Amino acid sequence: MRLALPGFSILDRYVAREVISPFLVGVALLTFALVTGRMLKLTEMVVNHGVTLGEVGHIIGLIMPAFLELTFPMAVLLGVLMGFGRMSSDQEMTAARACGVSLYRLAVPVMAFAFVVYALSSYFAFSLRPWANSHLRLTLYELSQSRTTAGLREKVFNSSFPGLVVYIDQMNDADSTMTGVMISDARDPKQQNTIIAKRGILLPDEKNRSITLRLFDGSIFGVEQSADTSHVTSFRVYDLSISPEMAMGVTDLDPEEMSYPVLEQTIHEARAKGKPDYLAETELASRYTVPVATLLFALLGVSLGLRPARGGHSERFGVSVALFFLYYSLMRVSETLAQRGRLDALVAMSLPNVVFAALAFWLFYRAASDRGDQGRGPGDLIWDFVERFERSRQPA
Template structure:
């Protein structure tokens, strides 16, 4: 690695770490600590449990602060170099501004990848444990993995008509059992069979209906009945207990692949999944802002009058406010279906990328 690149990276790392600490402290002080203090006073949460909840809330906050910190670090480092005329000296030595920005953009891309990794692994795991712990504190027992009045009604991809309807009085995620089960099977939109069973159990990777009756509806209107003790539903019901219990999770508690699978299942049932799709695309859009802010921050930090730390911090707050305002508007439009969900999630990135490239072009001339 060339000396100038090592020098630039050294200038970048310190303000980046400062930004992570500073922005994390703001989120913690204005949200996390207040919530934990309320829980301590209301539910008598032990100190060790409070500390555990504190650390469990950090991964989500750190993912939020990475883009902000990248912007602050780029503004401060290039502002300092510009204010001390080092950028001018480097240009005089034959080093173009594009070459100076390249290592910063690479770092921004690497931080974006790290953010996606955190968002897909650490955040869902910590959020699950956090929600389970809070539920136990509030209700005095573990969070139930049950769902009452379950209904699944996917649409056949070929005919675009109702495929089947599964209803159950209760789903128990702990025992992987459905109780009070009714199955209605459709062929090209026409009801052809009804199965009623007292329960259904997940055994050897398949659903087994127990103690029930099969009603076969013939073309002449007759409904012969067949009783059974066990009936294998392998070819009919393709939902695993994990897929069924996932309905109770928030998007933040799912990995990216789990959220994608959940969206597909909800779409099969004809449900509105715009909100889930926006959350899915934001899993990539928000981390990618690290790269975009590096692209934007480098030319913004060139002005000598912006070289001060306080000016750089203030400018970064303004840019971040505009970014998240556009993200909120875009997300709302995506959830409402006014624009595609992917565009609603990526709108702020598209706008800031265009602005960043324009500023970079002007700065390199």
């Protein structure tokens, strides 16, 4: 017995099924591609920091919301292109429109599905991703306390910490004490230091969620390149602070970790002080605007999917990647303008949506009203560009 959803006809369920299947495949493939890009760093954590595979799986689970937030819009575009492309190639779209079913009616299940994905993407942006990012920082801190010494080996120049090279003559893993320590500190290119100490110990700082490398009885040899001077300083006790993000190679993403109320409060407090926090304002604006791309890509996919592609699914996949790359590039430019205060954050982050909304509505109107040339489907400019590019690559 098949469950019938109220208000959804057989046509709606058929179109939705044709779109959802490639959408799920697209989410899996695109997410896997993003995770693969992090595999080198994750492998380094296993090898150099002694992190277990279970802990790596936990870290992947925490960064997955950020990945899915990016893959959802592209997967929707890919799913609609594949689904409508398949139905168009089999003349099902021609048959449906010959029976009086308009493109507006065919787009109803697609846009309904897009609204569901939009709601899910908004939930990720406003709630799940900030929660996951804050827990990721806490997880990295906990790992850094127990695993940092695993990445330090005796009588080896260790480069586990970016900007630091650590040499240890002897190390006791039981109490994290070290003897014969030499450190090259090049985190500040303008002032590079070489630190030599008889003894050292790693101390966790739970309040600041950092690690302190406390050194005893040593000297600091410093070189200032701008002034072309050097200095030598002796010390009895010297503390070198290392953040867990530095230990694990994670950049500072404070606005992305804030919940919606905290983010709004941060923005209002910064405005009240006369020093706007453009990073926080850009993050808040992106949470509103980026999920909207899901709806625009769905509408765009309906129009572009009506025309059969010579290259089949591979060509449609290439077009979806190209369109998403264009959107992502516009988003990065808008993000830069907003973070530098050149434009209001909401206005700047809305620019990619405005461009794609104009393109999507124009192509959909042409397709729905059959205003294209005879025998040519909507989106001819895009498809013709793809075909010309393919011909240019073929040997003469």
